Amino acid sequence: xxxxxxxxxxxxxxxxxxxxSSYDYATLFEGKGWFARRRAKARFKLLQKLDAKLTxxxxxxxxxxxxxxxxxxxxxxxxxxxxxxxxxxxxxLIFTTERVILMQVGGNKKPRELVSELSYTSIREVKATWSGxxxxxxxxxxxxxxSGMPKVDRKFLRDxxxxxxxxxxxxxxxxxxxxxxxxLCPHCFTGVPAWPVSCGDCGGGIKSARTAALLSLVxxxxxxxYLGHRGLAVMEMVGTGFLxxxxxxxxxxxxxxxxxxxxxxxxAHWIVTAVILGATHLIxxxxxxxxxxxxxxxGKPPLAVAGAPVRSM
Numbered sequence: 001x002x003x004x005x006x007x008x009x010x011x012x013x014x015x016x017x018x019x020x021s022s023y024d025y026a027t028l029f030e031g032k033g034w035f036a037r038r039r040a041k042a043r044f045k046l047l048q049k050l051d052a053k054l055t056x057x058x059x060x061x062x063x064x065x066x067x068x069x070x071x072x073x074x075x076x077x078x079x080x081x082x083x084x085x086x087x088x089x090x091x092x093l094i095f096t097t098e099r100v101i102l103m104q105v106g107g108n109k110k111p112r113e114l115v116s117e118l119s120y121t122s123i124r125e126v127k128a129t130w131s132g133x134x135x136x137x138x139x140x141x142x143x144x145x146x147s148g149m150p151k152v153d154r155k156f157l158r159d160x161x162x163x164x165x166x167x168x169x170x171x172x173x174x175x176x177x178x179x180x181x182x183x184l185c186p187h188c189f190t191g192v193p194a195w196p197v198s199c200g201d202c203g204g205g206i207k208s209a210r211t212a213a214l215l216s217l218v219x220x221x222x223x224x225x226y227l228g229h230r231g232l233a234v235m236e237m238v239g240t241g242f243l244x245x246x247x248x249x250x251x252x253x254x255x256x257x258x259x260x261x262x263x264x265x266x267x268a269h270w271i272v273t274a275v276i277l278g279a280t281h282l283i284x285x286x287x288x289x290x291x292x293x294x295x296x297x298x299g300k301p302p303l304a305v306a307g308a309p310v311r312s313m
Contacts, residue, residue, distance in 0.1 A: 004051050010044035022055065023047065023064045039152065043067060046109050050092055053111040057101060057189045066095040066160060068153040069105065070134055070146030072294065080287050084232040086148070088291055093146065095160070102181075104295065113228065114295030115184040117191065122180055126161045128154040140180050186298035198299070205299025209292035213285045220284035227288070227297050240280060247273040 004023065007013050013025045028047070029040040046067060047054075054064070073081075073089035081088075087107055094101040100123070104114035118136070125137040133145040134154045182191045187204030198205050207227060216223030221236035251265050 004047055007044075010040050013044075022058055022062070027065045028067065039150070046092065049108075049110050050094070050103065050105075054094065054101075054103065057103070057115060057184070058096065059098060063097045064094055065097065066156065068093050068149055068157065069109065070149035072102070072144060072146060074145075074290075077287060077290060080283055081232065084229075084235070085287075085291075088229055088232065089294060090148075091146070093149075093157075095157070113186050113298050115186065115189060116295055117182050117184060118180075119182075120161075123161065126158050128158065138180055142180055144181065183295045186296050187302045192296055195293075199296075199302065202302035204302030207292070207297040207299045209289050212292040213289035216288040217281050217285035220281060223285065223288035224291070227292055229291065236284060240284075243277060243280060247276060 002012050004013065004021075010025075010029050013023075014029060028043060046069065047064075050067070058064070069090065069092050071086045071089045072091050073085040077085035077089070090105050090107070092101075092103045092105045092109070092111070094103060099120065100118040102114075102116040102118070104112040106112055118138075122138050122140070123136060124139045127135050127137070128151070129135050129145070132151075133147055134149045134157065136144045136146070138144070182193065184190060185192045185199040185202060185204060185206070187199060188202040190199065190201045192199055192206070195209060196206060197208065212223035212226050214223070215226050216236075219237070220240040221233040224230075224236060225233035247269075251269065
């Protein structure tokens with residue numbers, strides 16, 4: 001039997017017995033209109049990258065119907081964090097027989113730490129907005145907007161979910177307990193409601209959103225470094241370090257800009273400095289807290305269960 005990892009082309013999988021696979025290849029690679037073949041190839045490559053982790057996330061006998069990619073970043077996050085917010089919030093949306101799995105991916109589409117799920121029973125409507133977002137409206141009134149999703153995928157998902165949502169789908173493990181987004185343990189992939197310090201099933205640690213926010217309040221970038229967003233952390237540290245150098249360090253050292261006479265430091269300078277630096281620290285703390293609440297970031301590894309290690313990334 002040809003597997004997803006051994007197949008060289010997506011066409012090799014179309015004749016396979018889908019009952020023996022976790023993937024419904026006929027639906028996954030279905031395509032109409034222009035560039036259908038190109039989209040099928042892109043989806044095939046995406047699945048190859050997700051397969052190793054997705055195999056551990058799927059329930060027994062759960063099968064994948066469709067997969068796409070979009071960013072879950074809000075307008076506020078993109079305003080303050082720019083392109084970094086888009087990348088950090090990039091998700092592979094995996095539509096299965098039981099639920100919608102949201103798996104964090106990097107710019108290269110390889111899976112990262114965060115995994116969440118939506119039960120079909122929690123979805124009221126899926127629609128495409130005029131601004132190019134794919135908007136998922138939940139039964140509890142909350143909305144999740146995904147940007148960067150291809151127009152063809154948005155249309156397919158709207159039509160696909162119309163029947164699934166109307167029929168109630170097949171509720172996932174937490175579908176009957178939650179009417180919204182449920183974050184999964186990054187170690188064992190079981191649903192973990194609320195924000196505990198560790199997973200109740202495997203004991204694996206979960207990083208605190210409050211700790212991340214406090215670290216960024218002390219100095220922007222520290223909270224993102226704690227969460228594992230290294231690139232964003234470096235940019236924030238460099239930018240904030242420059243502000244501290246210009247507004248605090250150089251004035252205290254009595255160094256004036258080249259070509260200007262040294263001026264005495266008055267109270268107005270320190271008031272302006274306090275406002276600028278205070279706003280910088282507060283805004284970064286709030287944005288970091290928002291990033292931290294997008295899922296459960298892995299902390300300490302889980303304990304061994306009955307002498308055998310639990311599955312972990």
